[in-house]
Amino acid sequence: xxxxxxxxxxxxxxxxxxxxxxxxxxxxxxxxxxxxxxxxxxxxxxxxxxxxxxxxxxxxxxxxxxxxxxxxxxxxxxxxxxxxxxxxxxxxxxxxxxxxxxxxxxxxxxxxxxxxxxxxxxxxxxxxxxxxxxxxxxxxxxxxxxxxxxxxxxxxxxxxxxxxxxxxxxxxxxxxxxxxxxxxxxxxxxxxxxxxxxxxxxxxxxxxxxxxxxxxxxxxxxxxxxxxxxxxxxxxxxxxxxxxxxxxxxxxxxxxxxxxxxxxxxxxxxxxxxxxxxxxxxxxxxxxxxxxxxxxxxxxxxxxxxxxxxxxxxxxxxxxxxxxxxxxxxxxxxxxxxxxxxxxxxxxxxxxxxxxxxxxxxxxxxxxxxxxxxxxxxxxxxxxxxxxxxxxxxxxxxxxxxxxxxxxxxxxxxxxxxxxxxxxxxxxxxxxxxxxxxxxxxxxxxxxxxxxxxxxxxxxxxxxxxxxxxxxxxxxxxxxxxxxx
Amino acid sequence: xxxxxxxxxxxxxxxxxxxxxxxxxxxxxxxxxxxxxxxxxxxxxxxxxxxxxxxxxxxxxxxxxxxxxxxxxxxxxxxxxxxxxxxxxxxxxxxxxxxxxxxxxxxxxxxxxxxxxxxxxxxxxxxxxxxxxxxxxxxxxxxxxxxxxxxxxxxxxxxxxxxxxxxxxxxxxxxxxxxxxxxxxxxxxxxxxxxxxxxxxxxxxxxxxxxxxxxxxxxxxxxxxxxxxxxxxxxxxxxxxxxxxxxxxxxxxxxxxxxxxxxxxxxxxxxxxxxxxxxxxxxxxxxxxxxxxxxxxxxxxxxxxxxxxxxxxxxxxxxxxxxxxxxxxxxxxx
Numbered sequence: 001x002x003x004x005x006x007x008x009x010x011x012x013x014x015x016x017x018x019x020x021x022x023x024x025x026x027x028x029x030x031x032x033x034x035x036x037x038x039x040x041x042x043x044x045x046x047x048x049x050x051x052x053x054x055x056x057x058x059x060x061x062x063x064x065x066x067x068x069x070x071x072x073x074x075x076x077x078x079x080x081x082x083x084x085x086x087x088x089x090x091x092x093x094x095x096x097x098x099x100x101x102x103x104x105x106x107x108x109x110x111x112x113x114x115x116x117x118x119x120x121x122x123x124x125x126x127x128x129x130x131x132x133x134x135x136x137x138x139x140x141x142x143x144x145x146x147x148x149x150x151x152x153x154x155x156x157x158x159x160x161x162x163x164x165x166x167x168x169x170x171x172x173x174x175x176x177x178x179x180x181x182x183x184x185x186x187x188x189x190x191x192x193x194x195x196x197x198x199x200x201x202x203x204x205x206x207x208x209x210x211x212x213x214x215x216x217x218x219x220x221x222x223x224x225x226x227x228x229x230x231x232x233x234x235x236x237x238x239x240x241x242x243x244x245x246x247x248x249x250x251x252x253x254x255x256x257x258x259x260x261x262x263x264x265x266x267x268x269x270x271x272x273x274x275x276x277x278x279x280x281x282x283x284x285x286x287x288x289x290x291x292x293x294x295x296x297x298x299x300x301x302x303x304x305x306x307x308x309x310x311x312x313x314x315x316x317x318x319x320x321x322x323x324x325x326x327x328x329x330x331x332x333x334x335x336x337x338x339x340x341x342x343x344x345x346x347x348x349x350x351x352x353x354x355x356x357x358x359x360x361x362x363x364x365x366x367x368x369x370x371x372x373x374x375x376x377x378x379x380x381x382x383x384x385x386x387x388x389x390x391x392x393x394x395x396x397x398x399x400x401x402x403x404x405x406x407x408x409x410x411x412x413x414x415x416x417x418x419x420x421x422x423x424x425x426x427x428x429x430x431x432x433x434x435x436x437x438x439x440x441x442x443x444x445x446x447x448x449x450x451x452x453x454x455x456x457x458x459x460x461x462x463x464x465x466x467x468x469x470x471x472x473x474x475x476x477x478x479x480x481x482x483x484x485x
Numbered sequence: 486x487x488x489x490x491x492x493x494x495x496x497x498x499x500x501x502x503x504x505x506x507x508x509x510x511x512x513x514x515x516x517x518x519x520x521x522x523x524x525x526x527x528x529x530x531x532x533x534x535x536x537x538x539x540x541x542x543x544x545x546x547x548x549x550x551x552x553x554x555x556x557x558x559x560x561x562x563x564x565x566x567x568x569x570x571x572x573x574x575x576x577x578x579x580x581x582x583x584x585x586x587x588x589x590x591x592x593x594x595x596x597x598x599x600x601x602x603x604x605x606x607x608x609x610x611x612x613x614x615x616x617x618x619x620x621x622x623x624x625x626x627x628x629x630x631x632x633x634x635x636x637x638x639x640x641x642x643x644x645x646x647x648x649x650x651x652x653x654x655x656x657x658x659x660x661x662x663x664x665x666x667x668x669x670x671x672x673x674x675x676x677x678x679x680x681x682x683x684x685x686x687x688x689x690x691x692x693x694x695x696x697x698x699x700x701x702x703x704x705x706x707x708x709x710x711x712x713x714x715x716x717x718x719x720x721x722x723x724x725x726x727x728x729x730x731x732x733x734x735x736x737x738x739x740x741x742x743x744x745x746x747x748x749x750x751x752x753x754x755x756x757x758x759x760x761x762x763x764x765x766x767x768x769x770x771x772x773x774x775x776x777x778x779x780x781x782x783x784x785x786x787x788x789x790x791x792x793x794x795x796x797x798x799x800x801x802x803x804x805x806x807x808x809x810x811x812x813x814x815x816x817x818x819x
Binding site: 236240241243266268 | 495
């Protein structure tokens with residue numbers, strides 16, 4: 001396969017410093033790809049796609065009546081992160097999670113950060129996912145965000161930024177694991193000469209994290225379960241996969257019942273106590289007695305059992321307050337406030353529309369900015385200025401004016417690109433990176449993550465619901481092939 | 486440290502049970518069709534006479550009549566193998582088995598899931614009836630796919646509580662279907678009792694044996710084909726894996742493994758019914774069965790097995806008093 005015509009298109013390319021000049025960490029891989037015979041890469045790619053269908057590694061598409069299951073598109077060319085850069089990312093993520101955890105705990109207790117004037121009270125109280133029900137809660141070991149999937153992006157300036165924190169129920173980690181398996185099965189020769197750090201310890205670490213937070217009165221080994229909304233949820237594959245990999249029961253709301261603040265599951269031999277719940281259900285649906293009364297997915301009185309310290313929930317309810325995109329803008333201030341010093345990984349500069357001066361700027365520059373609703377995820381509720389029509393901009397301007405608290409804006413980032421198989425050749429496609437951080441007795445980051453790729457030419461939206469796919473993410477060991485930094 | 490294993494979620498027990506039942510059902514429908522295709526070659530009858538009994542015993546005759554009209558080979562095969570609206574067509578069975586498997590992927594092994602999924606994808610991709618020369622092979626492949634699943638299940642999954650629930654489902658389904666295959670023979674004989682004892686009768690009974698892969702094993706044990714011996718073999722044999730008695734014995738062993746109740750005793754309704762049926766099969770002679778009427782006997786067998794199925798549902802679904810929030814709605818897959 002010929003690589004000399006590969007065009008970096010003026011973007012930061014994760015594999016090439018400049019057209020024809022591979023980065024040191026990509027050198028071996030590109031040499032291997034360059035040495036492949038005609039059509040060989042496509043054949044490997046097709047083999048990978050067949051395996052995805054055979055294994056039923058799919059996600060469910062909401063609002064799509066024809067065929068509800070689809071494989072998550074996978075691209076065979078991996079994204080590489082050198083050891084030096086990973087070390088920096090890991091330190092940055094740990095700092096951020098430590099501080100966000102302190103922030104959430106503070107918000108539901110003394111609110112020192114508000115009293116000291118760092119964050120306006122108004123912003124916290126108006127956050128959609130602020131949960132007054134969580135005031136005064138003391139989760140086991142003081143940990144609120146046990147599992148986080150932070151979204152990182154690299155801009156054209158070469159700098160990596162945090163784009164979103166995802167502290168509620170981040171998904172995608174199963175694809176990180178499956179992508180690696182798929183690569184080993186279909187394209188084993190590319191691992192040669194590189195020391196790619198393994199990711200397969202993730203399920204064990206996750207299980208340890210969940211066991212770490214068991215209530216103090218747990219006799220012996222805690223019973224840990226994964227709570228799913230059920231088979232028709234878009235992330236159901238991941239729920240069953242993680243339960244399988246950890247060897248724990250996958251339960252639905254109807255399998256659980258709360259009696260005397262004790263969570264029990266219905267088994268063939270009667271009711272059995274559950275100690276830890278890795279819940280993959282949003283706060284709103286978790287407990288109809290505490291949150292949305294119309295929820296059929298949750299377990300009535302679960303929050304009461306949690307409050308009584310009789311069951312642990314991961315993640316803790318109430319975390320969403322820090323997922324608000326307005327709160328995101330304050331994370332560097334939080335870091336300074338709780339720990340001192342600057343954020344290791346910077347934030348994307350963010351305009352808060354509820355500030356008059358920011359809003360004026362945003363409304364005058366809609367064609368160059370990206371506008372986001374403060375509480376939407378999945379690429380919904382978003383305006384990408386440079387790719388928008390005048391009508392879309394007018395509609396967004398009205399929304400912003402009507403509800404400024406609900407909107408933020410950021411400069412349009414020129415997300416970095418990775419060569420991606422398109423037809424018979426490689427073309428650059430934009431990517432982000434979602435590493436997963438676990439917080440139990442310690443904070444741990446698995447060396448890798450989910451690299452999402454916008455498969456449509458020119459697109460900056462990497463979400464699976466909007467034409468995104470994924471790639472394997474290779475974190476190289478120190479001193480591995482090409483790592484000279 | 487080895488602790489007491491966590492008992493299975495009731496919902497999971499239900500799902501693995503039905504997953505196994507539906508795969509076994511798919512296999513048996515393929516067997517029904519296979520035997521009739523063979524018979525048709527050896528012993529051509531009018532289409533209605535040849536194919537209608539299959540609809541009568543394994544489907545809903547009224548629904549078939551309404552949607553397809555008179556029974557012909559193509560229509561019956563379409564209905565029994567591929568019709569998505571017939572809940573017991575092979576395609577529907579595999580779809581239901583897969584849905585159940587999907588809901589318990591964390592309980593079964595990856596290899597089992599991959600095999601259920603492969604069978605489902607295979608039959609979904611079948612857009613029209615197989616060509617005549619491919620017909621027998623197509624149904625043979627479905628049977629082999631189910632065998633593959635059984636092998637993978639035994640070899641890759643711990644023989645734990647979930648495995649026993651699967652075996653329960655499989656064995657009850659198989660016993661039911663073996664009894665129905667015998668019944669098909671009974672129905673087909675009705676219009677032609679004059680054939681009894683003729684070479685045609687021999688062909689009929691051989692076809693029945695072949696449809697449950699029992700021809701060779703029968704030969705070793707009994708030699709010549711005699712109706713009473715065939716019934717003895719398919720109902721009362723203790724060692725042939727598709728014989729009703731063997732199936733009930735295996736189901737009963739699995740039930741004991743699940744409950745921990747020692748043999749010869751019972752603690753719940755399903756155990757009591759299972760024990761009664763097992764004892765009846767152990768202590769009934771084939772002459773009694775034939776004297777009382779084979780069809781009547783098979784009918785009562787099927788009723789008893791349905792009773793066990795109902796008992797299992799009641800015994801293993803945890804019911805919470807109505808006063809407790811979120812009272813349990815029994816989850817039904819069938």
